[in-house]
Amino acid sequence: MDKVGGAQKHVEALAIGLKQDGHEVTIVTGLYEASLWHLEEEQISVISIPALQRAIHVTKDLQALWQLRTVIKNLQPDILAAHSSKAGAIGRIVGGYLRIPTVFTAHSWSFTDGVPPKKQFIYRHLEKAVQPLTTKIITVSEYDRKLALAKRIAPTHKMMTIHNGIELLTENNQIERNRHEGPLIVMVARFEVPKRQDLLLEALSELTDIPWQLHFIGDGSLRPLLEKYVAEHNLMGRVQFLGNRMDITTLLAKSQLFVLLSDWEGLPISIIEAMRAGLPVIATNVGGVNELIVDGEHGFLIERNEKSLLKTRLRQLLSDEVLRAKMGNNSERHFLRYFTFSPMYQKTLFVYEQAFAKKR
Structure with a gap:
C-alpha cells in the first residue's frame, strides 16, 4: 500500500466499514505509505512486511511467508481476508497452516486474458495449488467467476461474485x-x-x-x-x-x-x-x-x-x-x-460470517 490502486482502496474501505461496525481490524501489507490512506485517523492497525512484494522472488517470498505466519499467529484472527494474487497466495498458505478460515478476493485473476502467457501459466497453477486452503473466494465480477470455473480453479460452491461498491457523495x-x-x-x-x-x-x-x-x-x-x-x-x-x-x-x-x-x-x-x-x-x-x-x-x-x-x-x-x-x-x-458501498459491504460480511461458521 505504498501506491494507490483499486484493490488497495477496496481494502481500506472494507477495513473502515468493519472498524466502524465494531470489529477489530488489522491490515498486513508489503510496503506502506501512510499519507496515502485514512487508516491512522480511523485507528486501524497496519503492519508492514517489506519482503511481501508484487513480483515473484523466491527468497523474499519465503521471508514474507515466515514473517506473515508470525504476525497471524500472534493476532489469532477469526477470519483472514486475502487480497491480490501474490499476497493472496501467501496469505492462504499461512491461513491453511494455522487453520484460520480464509477468504480470498480476486480483484482480477493473474491468468486473465491479456496477461503474458508465461505469467498466466504460473499463476493458474499457483491458484489451483492454494485453492484447497481457501474457505471462500469472492470475485469482483462475473467475468472473473466464470473464468475461474472455466479454468477449473475452484468449485462453484466456493465462489461468489460481489461487485465493487463505493460510498455515496455527501x-x-x-x-x-x-x-x-x-x-x-x-x-x-x-x-x-x-x-x-x-x-x-x-x-x-x-x-x-x-x-x-x-x-x-x-x-x-x-x-x-x-x-x-x-x-x-x-x-x-x-x-x-x-x-x-x-x-x-x-x-x-x-x-x-x-x-x-x-x-x-x-x-x-x-x-x-x-x-x-x-x-x-x-x-x-x-x-x-x-x-x-x-x-x-x-x-x-x-x-x-x-x-x-x-x-x-x-x-x-x-x-x-x-x-x-x-x-x-x-x-x-x-x-x-x-455500485454503492453498503450492499457490497453487507454481502462481503455475509461471506466472512459463512467462513467463520464453517470453522465452528
Whole structure:
C-alpha cells in the first residue's frame, strides 16, 4: 500500500466499514505509505512486511511467508481476508497452516486474458495449488467467476461474485463542474502495466484540431517515458501529470470525460468513481468492465489497442456537450442503482460470517 490502486482502496474501505461496525481490524501489507490512506485517523492497525512484494522472488517470498505466519499467529484472527494474487497466495498458505478460515478476493485473476502467457501459466497453477486452503473466494465480477470455473480453479460452491461498491457523495462533495478552454479528460491509474496511458496520448496527439485538456492522476515507473512523449509532441500546454492525489473526488467533479485503457482489469473502482461523479466513460472492454459500462449508454467500450475507434469515440464525446451530459447522467444513475458501498459491504460480511461458521 505504498501506491494507490483499486484493490488497495477496496481494502481500506472494507477495513473502515468493519472498524466502524465494531470489529477489530488489522491490515498486513508489503510496503506502506501512510499519507496515502485514512487508516491512522480511523485507528486501524497496519503492519508492514517489506519482503511481501508484487513480483515473484523466491527468497523474499519465503521471508514474507515466515514473517506473515508470525504476525497471524500472534493476532489469532477469526477470519483472514486475502487480497491480490501474490499476497493472496501467501496469505492462504499461512491461513491453511494455522487453520484460520480464509477468504480470498480476486480483484482480477493473474491468468486473465491479456496477461503474458508465461505469467498466466504460473499463476493458474499457483491458484489451483492454494485453492484447497481457501474457505471462500469472492470475485469482483462475473467475468472473473466464470473464468475461474472455466479454468477449473475452484468449485462453484466456493465462489461468489460481489461487485465493487463505493460510498455515496455527501453534500460537501458536490462541486460545480469547471469550465476549461476545452473539455477536461481525466485518467486515474498507476503508471504501470497493464494501464495504457500511452495509447490515450497517441490518440489525443492526433486530435489537436479540437480543444481538450488531459489530467493524469497516479504515479509509477512508466511516468517519465510518457512525460518525455508529451514534451516531444508539444503537448505540455494540454497535458498535466498530477501524481498521487487524495482529492480525486474533487478532480473528477471538475472534469468532463473519464478514460481508462487497460490490457486487463477486474472491476475498476476508478470507473465507479467516475460514474459517481456523473462522467461519461471510455474504457477497454476487458474483464468485468462491460458489467459497469453499457456501450453507447454510459460511454463507449473499445477493444484492446483499437486506436482508430478510440480516436472516433474521443472526437465524438469531446465535440458533443449534449451527448456528454446525457451519458454522464446515465452513469450516475447506474452507480446509484448498482455500485454503492453498503450492499457490497453487507454481502462481503455475509461471506466472512459463512467462513467463520464453517470453522465452528
